[in-house]
Amino acid sequence: xxxxxxxxxxxxxxxxxxxxxxxxxxxxxxxxxxxxxxxxxxxxxxxxxxxxxxxxxxxxxxxxxxxxxxxxxxxxxxxxxxxxxxxxxxxxxxxxxxxxxxxxxxxxxxxxxxxxxxxxxxxxxxxx
Numbered sequence: 001x002x003x004x005x006x007x008x009x010x011x012x013x014x015x016x017x018x019x020x021x022x023x024x025x026x027x028x029x030x031x032x033x034x035x036x037x038x039x040x041x042x043x044x045x046x047x048x049x050x051x052x053x054x055x056x057x058x059x060x061x062x063x064x065x066x067x068x069x070x071x072x073x074x075x076x077x078x079x080x081x082x083x084x085x086x087x088x089x090x091x092x093x094x095x096x097x098x099x100x101x102x103x104x105x106x107x108x109x110x111x112x113x114x115x116x117x118x119x120x121x122x123x124x125x126x127x128x
């Protein structure tokens with residue numbers, strides 16, 4: 001699957017620095033680190049007050065569709081906070097790396113490391 005859609009993403013300058021440091025620190029050990037670095041490299045970096053309210057940021061709750069399945073009330077977190085049973089998704093997963101910075105209504109498709117096609121659409125975002 002070729003990359004059909006890659007909507008712009010938004011991150012704050014503080015999140016960019018922290019997430020970039022995290023991804024580079026585990027690069028080579030965490031498969032999604034490269035995905036996160038790639039996504040951050042194309043981000044629109046803004047002040048926190050300039051990030052649209054419906055953009056996925058760290059610790060936000062999000063409803064989304066991933067590969068055709070709907071996921072509700074998941075929170076995007078740092079790896080040490082992750083617990084899938086509690087619906088807390090690490091930023092260092094494929095899903096987490098692709099969620100950061102997306103806006104409600106954004107949809108994208110990409111090929112995973114294994115060559116399989118994946119898709120995601122953000123349905124709703126709320127701040128914790």
